[in-house]
Amino acid sequence: MAWRNAAARDALKDGGVVDVEIDGTPILLFLMGDEVYATHGICTHALAFLKDGWVENGTVECPLHQGIFDIRTGEALCAPLTEDLRTYAVKVEGGEVYVDLEMRATPHKITPEATEKNAPQEKAPQEEGLHLVVVGAGQASAAAIRAARSAGFNGPITLLGAEPHLPYERPPLSKELLSGKADFASCMRLTEPDTEAFGVVHRPSTRAVSVDAQAKTVALADGSTVPYDALLLATGGRARRLAVPGGDLPGVHYLRTLEDAQAIAKGLKGAKRVAVVGGGFIGMELASAAVDQGLSVTVLERESELMARLMPPALGGAFRQLAQKAGVEVRLGVAVEAIAASSRGLVLSTSDGLLESDLVLVGVGLEPETELAVAAGCAVEGGIIVDAQGRTTVPGIWAAGDCTLHHVAVNGRRRRLESWQNAEDQGAAAGRSIAGITEVAADKAPWFWTDQFGLNIQMLGTPDADDLVAVSGDEGGKGAVYRTLDPASRRLTAVIAFSDPAAIRAARAELASNAPFDLEAAQARLLTDTDEETPEDEDMSADPAAQFAKKYVWPKEGLTAIPDWVYTDETIYQREIERIFQGRTWNYVALECEVPNPGDFIRSHVGPTPIVVARAEDGTIHAFENRCVHRAAEFCRDLSGNTKEFVCPYHQWSYDLKGNLAGVPFRRGVDGKGGMPKDFKNSEHGLKQLAVTTHRGVVFASYVHDMEPLEDYLGEEVLREFEATFDGRKLTLLGHYRHSLPGNWKLYHENLKDPYHATLLHTFLVTFGLLVAGNKSLMLADPSGRHGVMASAKSTAAVSDDKKKEMRAYKEGMTLQEPRFMDFIDEFDSPWSVTMATIWPNLIVQREMNTLGIRQIVPTGPHEFIMKWTMFGFEGDDEEMTRHRLRQGNLMGPAGFLGLEDNEAIKFVQDGMVRVPNGEHLVQLDPDTEGTADTLISEAAIRAMYRHWRDAMGIA
C-alpha cells in the first residue's frame, strides 16, 4: 500500500478530468457523481494523451483514433482498442485524493470473453469440432478469431500466414514505426498468449496456393493440404509495383509488411533526398515521416491533384498545401517513366524531366490477393464479393479485409475499403457468422485516419470526387474541418477533420441526417475554384507547377498559332533542357568516323551540356559529361584528339576513356593528414555517363538509360530516309563548320518543316531549277510529330508562266558559268534528290544532292543556338567525287547560297519576337492537315511538332 497524494478533491469537477503525474506516470482523475476514478493517462492503442479525450457516460474516448475506455474498469470498449486501460485504486481523505499505483481499481483479468460483454447471450448452438481455417494472418484475421471465439465458436482454428509474424496492424508501418514512436510489439493484433487463450494453431511463413471448395481443402505451397469446415480468406493484398524499368532497383521501396517498413526506416537514415511516388495517404504519410527526419522530399503524383481518386480536388489541395507548408515539393501531373541507378543515387525519368534521389518510396495502391477466392469459385469483381456477414458466394467460405468488397455500395458501386476499421469490422462480422450468429451489426460510416505533418486527420463517411467541399476553422491547419456534400441534395457525404476529434464525434450525427447540410450553422463556407487559387501577393509560396500552368497557356486557336514565349522565355528554355534534351530523347553526338581508333575523342554537346565522346580501348564508344566531379571544371578543352586518359588540369583528377574516375591526387592525404573521406570510393564518383547507341556510323546519346532502340525512336518512315542517306557505306570526315545563330533553336526545326519558304526565300534554288512549287516533293512527319523529312526530286522542266507569277523569287535569264556544281550524281536508293531529315531534338541530316552533312543543334539560351556542321563523304569516293561534294557544299553552311539565307531569316524572326511583346504568329497553311503533307504549301509538320512539344513540356 502506497497511497500517494494526487490532487485536491475540489480540483475535480463532475464529468471532468484532471491529469497529474506521479513518479513519472501520467494519471487521470475522473469525478463521476461522488466517485473518483483514476486511470493511466495514455491510450493503449497509440501514443495519445487521454486527458485531451472526450468524457461521456462513464467512458473516455481517445482523441486520436476514437478508442473508448470504461473509466471505472479500464475496459477497452471498441476498436481500435485491444488492450484495457490500467486503472488505480483511489481514496479520498481530508479533501485530498490519493492514488495507489500498485493497486487496480477493479482488478480483472483480460480474457477474450471479458472484452466482449454481451458474448454469452450471443453464443449460438453449433457442432463440436468444426475446423476453421483462416488464410492470411493480418488484422481482419485477428478480429475474426476474437469474434468467433467470443460468439462461442469452439472448434480448432488454424491460422495460415505467408508472413513470419502473428497478425499485426499496418497503419503504424507508415507512421509511428518509421518515426520510432512505436515498436513492433505495440502493433500486434494477436499475441502469442492470445493464440494460446484462443486455441489457435498458427503456421507462419505458410503460403496457401489453392482451394478446393468441393473437397473443402486448402493446398499449401509445400504440397500438403489442410481440410476445413469453415474457411476465412483474409489474404489482403500486395503493394502495387511501378511497371517501369528500374521499378525494382535497390533503393526503390514499397510498403506492405513490417520488413518493408524496416527497410524504409533504414533507408531514410542514410538518405538526403527522397522521392515519393504516389500522392495518396500512404505516400503522404511516408513524405511526412521523411520530412520529420529533415530530408528533402519530392512527391510525384500522376493526377492533377493529390488523392484525386478518393476525394474532390479542393480537398486534395488541402492535403497538398499541408505538405507544401512542411517543405515537401509536390509535383502534380507527373508520371514516372523509368528509374535508373547512377553514381549520384537514383535517377527518376519523369514526364517532368529528371529527378535525382537517394531513396524512392512508392505508394501507388494495393492489388488485392484474390487468386485463392477465384480458385475456390467465389465471385470476384476487383475484390471478393461478400455479404454483411462476410460470406462469399461459395458456401463454407468467408472473406474479410483488404481483399474484399464492402457489402454496401457507395454511389452505385461496391468498393474495397482499405482501412483499419473495415478490416476490423469485416473480420468481426465473418467471425460471428462462422460461429453461427446471423444477426449483423448496423452499418457504420466508414472511418479512417491518417497522421501526417504533425496533424491527426480523421475521415468519416465516403467523399466522392465530384462533391462540393465546405470548410470551417483554420483552413489547412489544426482545427480545420472539411465537409463534402452531394452537389444535388447538399447532404453530407463525409467529414474530414484536421486534429479535431470532437468534429468527428459530431459528424456521426451529422452524417445520419437526411437534411441538406446547414453551412451557416456550422460556420462553414463552400470552397470554390477561385478560393483555391493563391492570391497574387502570395505567389512566392505558391505551387510552382500551378504557377507554370497558369502562366504558360497555349492560345485558344490551337496549333495554328504559336505564342512568342515558346521562343523567348527563359523558364521554357530551362524546361526544354530538362524535359527534352535530358529527357526521353536520342541526341546526336558524333559520327563514328570522328573517333575511329581507341583513345580518339571529340568534344560534343547534349542540349547545352558539354560532353566528351570517346572510344575506349575495347573499341566501345562512350559519352560522358565534360565536367569534373570534383569542382565541375570543363576539363577537356581540345575539340578532338587522342588520349589514354582525361586529366582535369585543376587538381589532376583523372578519368578513363569510359568516364570512370581513375585517380585522385593525395586521396589518402599526406602524413596521415587531410585527404578524402575514408569511405570515398572512386567507383562511385565517375563522370556522369550517358547511354550511347550507334546506327550506320552515327552516334547518339541519352540521359535516359532505358531508351527504346534508335530504330523505334525514329519510326519506320524516318528510319527509311535515315538509312537512304546512311546506306551502309563507311563514312569519311570532310570537315566542320560552326556558327552561332541568334534565334531560338526550334526555329531551325521549323525552317526544315516549312517547305513553303524554300520556294520563296531561296531565289537561288528556284532560279536554277533546283526546286519549284510543282516539283515532286514530300513533307513527312513521323507519327509522334517530332521528326520530319523534307524531300524533293530535282526537276528538269522549265518553270511555267503561272508559277512564275506567284514566285517573285524567280529571276529569268540567269545562268551559271560553272553549272556542274549543281549536278546530281544519283548514288542513293531513293526517289529524292534532296532530303532534309529533322531528327528530334538536335539533329538535321542534310542530303542536298551529293553534299552530305550533319547539323547538330547546341542551344545556348532561348535566343541563341550554336550549329555544328559535320560534312562527310563515303569510303570509296574518288578524288573527283570528293571535289564534287565540296563544290556542292557552296549551297550550304554559314556562307552557303541557301544556308546563309536561312540563318538570316531565323534571326529576323527572333528579332521580331523580342521587340514586340506578347505576340503570336500564324502557322495556318494547309489547316486541315497535321503531320505529313503532300504539298509544299503547308505548315502541317510544324503543327505536328508543336503537338509533341506541348506533350513533352506539359503545356496544355
Added chain:
Amino acid sequence: MLTVPDKKVPTQDQAIAAMLLKAEVEAFNTAYSAALDEQRLSDWAELFTPDGFYIIISRENHDRGLPVGLIYCENQGMIRDRAFALEKTAMFAPRYLRHMVGNVAVEPEDADGLIVARANYVVFQVLFDRPDATIHQVGRYEDVFQRTPGGLRLKKRVCVYDSLLIDNALCIPV
C-alpha cells in the same frame, strides 16, 4: 611557319626588288579589300586568274587536313558565280564590312612569274541596328600570285580563319 628572312645579307638590288614586290602585293591587297568593302563583288571576281582557286577554310579543318571550306571555288567561273549569286539572288540583312590586311610577307618571284605570299586579315562587320562593329573574322591569307599583263592576279587564295565560331552567316567573302 613564318618565313625567317634569309641570313644571307641580300644585295641592295635584291632588297629593293623585294620591297617593290611587297609594295605591289600590298597594293593588290588594298584594291582587293576595297572591292569587297564596297561590295563590288564582280570586280572582286576579276582579281583571280581563270584557274584561280579560292577557299575560306577554318583553321580547325586546315590543321587536320580536312578539305571542307565555307566557300569553295575551283576556278574563276565559280568565283564569278559566287559574286553573281550574292549580288543578284542572296537575301541577307544590309551590312558594311571592312577588311584590314597586314603583316604581308612575300617570297621572291619565280621564273614562271609566281609569287608566294601571306598576310593576316581582320574583317569588321557593322549591322545597321547595332552600335558596335564586330570582328567578324580573323585569319590569314596563304596566296600564290600570278604576274599577268594586267598586273598581279590571284592564282590561289586560301583564307584560313581562326574565329571558328562564325557569327550567324558569312555573307561577303573575305
